[in-house]
Amino acid sequence: MEDKRMPDHYYAMLEELQAIDFVLVELTLYLDTHPLDNGALEQYNQFAQQRMHLAHQFEREFGPLKSYGQSFSAYPWQWIDTPWPWQV
Numbered sequence: 001m002e003d004k005r006m007p008d009h010y011y012a013m014l015e016e017l018q019a020i021d022f023v024l025v026e027l028t029l030y031l032d033t034h035p036l037d038n039g040a041l042e043q044y045n046q047f048a049q050q051r052m053h054l055a056h057q058f059e060r061e062f063g064p065l066k067s068y069g070q071s072f073s074a075y076p077w078q079w080i081d082t083p084w085p086w087q088v
Helices: 008-033 038-062
Strands: none
Touching (some): 008 038
């Protein structure tokens, strides 16, 4: 497993995913106590869709974000490639 320097947009995409994840966590917590707030629900769905699109784009270019069947892998098996998302 060779540790290699990833291109700058790798880090930019990961940072954007982390920012979207933060927004989704906050909206989830808010919606747990305000389930009838349609505006917040619309925001949640919009960010969830944005995250799915960005995660798919990231995985196509750099490999899986998650293991155990939560992400697909190209051939050869990509999960052993470093750095893993949590290492950057």
